[in-house]
Amino acid sequence: MLDIKFVRQNPDAVKENIKKKFQDDKLAMVDEVLDFDQKYRTARTRADELRAMRNQKSKLIGGLMAKGQKDEAEAVKAEVKAMADEMEQLAEDEKAYQEEVRKRMMVIPNIIDPSVPIGKDDSENVELERFGEPVTPDFEVPYHVDIMESFDGIDLDAARRTSGNGFYYLKGDIARLHSSILSYARDFMIGRGFTYYIPPFMIRSDVVSGVMSFAEMENMMYKIEGEDLYLIGTSEHSMIGKFIDTINEEETLPQTLTSYSPCFRKEVGAHGIEERGVYRIHQFEKQEMVVVCKPEESPMWYDKLWQNTVDFFRTLDIPVRTLECCSGDLADLKVKSCDVEAWSPRQQKYFEVGSCSNLGDAQARRLGIRVRPKEGKELYFAHTLNNTVVAPPRMLIAFLENNLQADGSVSIPAALRPYMGGQEKLTPKA
RNA sequence: GGAGAAGUACCCAAGUGGUGAAGGGGCUCCCCUGCUAAGGGAGUAGGGCUCGAAAGGGUCGCGAGGGUUCAAAUCCCUCCUUCUCCGCCA
Numbered sequence A: 001m002l003d004i005k006f007v008r009q010n011p012d013a014v015k016e017n018i019k020k021k022f023q024d025d026k027l028a029m030v031d032e033v034l035d036f037d038q039k040y041r042t043a044r045t046r047a048d049e050l051r052a053m054r055n056q057k058s059k060l061i062g063g064l065m066a067k068g069q070k071d072e073a074e075a076v077k078a079e080v081k082a083m084a085d086e087m088e089q090l091a092e093d094e095k096a097y098q099e100e101v102r103k104r105m106m107v108i109p110n111i112i113d114p115s116v117p118i119g120k121d122d123s124e125n126v127e128l129e130r131f132g133e134p135v136t137p138d139f140e141v142p143y144h145v146d147i148m149e150s151f152d153g154i155d156l157d158a159a160r161r162t163s164g165n166g167f168y169y170l171k172g173d174i175a176r177l178h179s180s181i182l183s184y185a186r187d188f189m190i191g192r193g194f195t196y197y198i199p200p201f202m203i204r205s206d207v208v209s210g211v212m213s214f215a216e217m218e219n220m221m222y223k224i225e226g227e228d229l230y231l232i233g234t235s236e237h238s239m240i241g242k243f244i245d246t247i248n249e250e251e252t253l254p255q256t257l258t259s260y261s262p263c264f265r266k267e268v269g270a271h272g273i274e275e276r277g278v279y280r281i282h283q284f285e286k287q288e289m290v291v292v293c294k295p296e297e298s299p300m301w302y303d304k305l306w307q308n309t310v311d312f313f314r315t316l317d318i319p320v321r322t323l324e325c326c327s328g329d330l331a332d333l334k335v336k337s338c339d340v341e342a343w344s345p346r347q348q349k350y351f352e353v354g355s356c357s358n359l360g361d362a363q364a365r366r367l368g369i370r371v372r373p374k375e376g377k378e379l380y381f382a383h384t385l386n387n388t389v390v391a392p393p394r395m396l397i398a399f400l401e402n403n404l405q406a407d408g409s410v411s412i413p414a415a416l417r418p419y420m421g422g423q424e425k426l427t428p429k430a
Numbered sequence B: 001g002g003a004g005a006a007g008u009a010c011c012c013a014a015g016u017g018g019u020g021a022a023g024g025g026g027c028u029c030c031c032c033u034g035c036u037a038a039g040g041g042a043g044u045a046g047g048g049c050u051c052g053a054a055a056g057g058g059u060c061g062c063g064a065g066g067g068u069u070c071a072a073a074u075c076c077c078u079c080c081u082u083c084u085c086c087g088c089c090a
Helices: A004-009 A011-020 A024-067 A070-107 A144-150 A156-162 A172-191 A205-211 A214-220 A235-241 A295-314 A362-367 A394-403 A414-420
Strands: A126-131 A195-197 A246-249 A255-264 A283-293 A320-324 A336-344 A349-358 A369-372 A383-390
Touching: A004 A011, A004 A024, A004 A070, A011 A024, A024 A070, A126 A295, A144 A394, A172 A195, A172 A255, A172 A283, A172 A295, A172 A383, A172 A394, A172 A414, A205 A214, A205 A235, A205 A362, A235 A255, A235 A283, A235 A383, A283 A295, A295 A320, A295 A336, A295 A349, A295 A383, A320 A349, A336 A394, A349 A394, A362 A369, A362 A383
Parallel strands: A195 A255, A246 A369
Antiparallel strands: A126 A320, A255 A283, A283 A383, A320 A336, A336 A349, A349 A383
């Protein structure tokens, strides 16, 4: 969400930005916003005048009543009453115009960082850098569900019966591996100075509508029947929700948080064969990072955040690359974003395991996350960022494929061994 | 889940329909005193929006949102949170 003052002063820049994102159908909204904004302010000014008059007269009535001048008071009452219709109309106009402005401001995209590559859609995203050699083993790498089954580590059939498609039972070593990765991720981030959080896994509707668009809400969120509660789709929802309508002292920034939560997503829409198994599912678990910081520090944190994920995967011997989101693929709220992708030896390509975003002040403006400066009086909006540390079981796909040996065993990288009871490898069940 | 009570500033707290939302503590500054302690004075209700070149004005704001009224911290409705007691529970 942009600053309305910025739109007033720089309508051309806003339009230019819309074009860069190939959303030309939104161009007209800029002028509409300016028009409704003008109408709003006119109504507002007139309404304020009338309110001032009413306040004045009300006080007068109070004075007259105190002196017992009832008739005079009644006369003034009538004057105020005569203004009632216009006041009511203006109040309605004010609200209506403001809503028209807000509706459009919500979908006018945030100004993208100058460094964002221009492109129409995800096919034009740009590979930035590779970390680790993408290996091609000289044996066949099976489908990840088959690898898991070779360890007697997954039961999808049972999950379909109890919960339907998109759920899973993990068991034995695979389940333990799953938990180990999360525990390791937690300690990894704590080691980098982040504060560990376990947030609420359900949030109220007002928080939900604050942190996402209506369309997202429909396509992602599970609602609890008979309660004003939704299952979170990511801990970012509760973590950012925590800051809604807060004024934060400047010296409390940056807040560098890492949160664990299960994530629940409806994943409405059809998905291809490579998204079967445990790739795209209704329930997974995630270690996340969230940063709330001063505006001038957000580019620095953005680089640190994705670097954390890269480093994490590298300690588990998984080759990764960073892929920058081009302008057209960048979500409207974001200034800049990149995916961290892990190498799949089976598919011989990289696939998404994490996503790092700098939202600038757009999310903070929308949610009222403000900062009180140490010097000076003017409050300002914080910058917010978020990134995935790791999200199994999808991550297990990369882990198993990259650590699979020719004999069907899976080696456990040194960093993870303490969480796996010291085991150096997992051996397939007969 | 049930019953009761409460929510006003950084903290405590007065205020049950009427002209600027008391008072105290704390904090900041000044004076007096002069190593400390004590005393006196001033300031301290945030934030949004809006009009204005500016100075400054207006509006909204007493947990949130509605309503009644010329006028609401105050009356009514819904919700949230906290406390006390009861019930249930890993």
